[in-house]
Amino acid sequence: MSQFDTFFDYKHIWHPYSSMINPLPCYTVISAKGVYLKLKNGKNIIDGMSSWWSAIHGYNHPILNKALKKQIRKMSHVMFGGITHPPAIALCQNLISLTPEKLDCIFLSDSGSVAIEIAIKMLIQYWHSLGQKRKLFLTIRNGYHGDTFAAMSVSDPENSLHKIYNNLIPKNLFADAPISSFHKDWNASDIVSFKKIIEKNSSKIAGVILEPIVQGVGGMNFYHPTYLKKIKILCNYYSIPVIFDEIATGFGRTGKMFAFEHANVVPDILCLGKSITGGTITLAATLTSRHIANTISKSKSGCFMHGPTYMGNPLACAVANANIKILKTNQWKLQVLSIEKQLFKNLQPLINHPYVIDIRILGAIGVIECSHSVNMFLIQKFFVENGVWIRPFRKLIYIVPPYTISSHALKKLTNVIIDALNNIKLFL
Structure with missing residues (x-):
């Protein structure tokens, strides 16, 4: 050069x-x-x-490269509207085999931020299907979920990356970040702020979104698993769905396949990206429960209103399958x-x-x-x-x-x- x-x-x-x-x-x-x-x-x-x-x-990596070369000889891309293909079917089967049984409906997309946008849209449409116009989301400070608009709205508003957009994005609810770190003792006062906010706004909240255990570029904090357990108990009590953003932590980074496994809890929606293809090509996935998917599908529109052009890209799905095959060796x-x-x-x-x-x-x-x-x-x-x-x-x-x-x-x-x-x- x-x-x-x-x-x-x-x-x-x-x-x-x-x-x-x-x-x-x-x-x-x-x-x-x-x-x-x-x-x-x-x-x-x-x-x-x-x-x-x-x-x-x-x-x-030779296995990932081989998968890419094999797939590109067949087709690198085809639209996903009205069409399906073996790499996407195999990928969704693989993701269902890796994740909790509850998460059995998958929406594929092309980046982590878009996976978050999809999760947020899912819950807004979910409540709309139930006749409720809930638009508020509850999260914790020091979080980061991406640079697109809905993702920014649930990232810490004091984060310098997004501060200039604060007057343009939806106003959501932010509880104090937990101070109990992963390797130290649990402090029961950590949950007080979140508990007060969810009690006061339970009828308005569409969902809770968190980075489980590891907060990424919002501060790189690792919080106590008990905090995540307490969050899930409160959300279950108020029947508020929970989104876990595992875009950075998914596929083994924290020592568990998914970070939420440290707390032995299961989200209602799970967002995956980054390492899903082993870092070869962009792909993301938003997994949800049959209940949420069916409720959205019974709405007046009869469908979920989202559809990326490169959704279910065959090349990306093929290499993601090869990546998961490597991971399944448990090395x-x-x-x-x-x-x-x-x-x-x-x-x-x-x-x-x-x-x-x-x-x-x-x-x-x-x-x-x-x-x-x-x-x-x-x-x-x-x-x-x-x-x-x-x-x-x-x-x-x-x-x-x-x-x-x-x-x-x-x-x-x-x-x-x-x-x-x-x-x-x-x-x-």
Whole structure:
């Protein structure tokens, strides 16, 4: 790739959460294999982000590649309206086999944010079918559910990512985030805020939406499983459906196939995405109960009013089936457990570091909360120069490596983080 091509990118291509006037540098990746990204200068760097949680088996996995090649010879896409195909049927069978028995109706889409939009629309239409115009949703602070409008409306309104849209999006209800962390004792006062809000507004609430156990980029907090149990008890009491957003955590990231399994509860709607295809191509799914699906289908319209063009994309469904086949060998359990143990060993001692506020580890997720915000330009440059790809934000340095990472490569990731923490120039 020529220097001119890089300059073209700088001048014309808008990257995520970036400026067109003064963009952060972009590092050109020309190929990827295993846990390594190869830069245009020939340097290989270890990917600590799994391409934003998705590439759980690393890159260029032979089984996933084979599934893609086999399917593309048949067809890469066909509309899903009035048509079905074997990859979509097989995928839905696979998803039903992995998830609780209650979740037996599946709506496929093309991204995680859209899966959330679909879940929200499902519950609005569900209540409309019952003759009630419920539009309010209850969630907790520090949450993040995506960048589309309904998804933003149930993400923390104080989140700087979405704050400028607050006057445009629906106003929903936000309970205080729990303070009881996953590995510590349960504090009964955590549920008080949520309980007060649901008691006061139970006749207006269409649904509750949560990221189970792990709150993602809203703050990377891991809360106590008892909190999720208490939420489900309250929702069952008031007959309010619950949406679990497992887009980031689904398919083994927390040490369970799905994070809600830590609390032994079952949602009424489940949203999946990111790693559903092993990080190869975009796909998402919204699973719900037969009761909700049938209630919507008995409405005046007689159908659910949504239909993405690339819904049920055969190429994506085929590779998702291959991904699930890999997961069903259960090797991921040992891989994630090994990563978790090493993260505790390598990162937990940093709790005494002068620039560290907290260390949070669960499954294949490691989070360092710093006392100062990172300087994104400098710290990204530092990481790349030292052979790793880590994408921090605000005061958080976190890694979500592929499950296939070796102990040597993981040690490299954590060592470079330690070196970064010892360099105050990398922080604002």
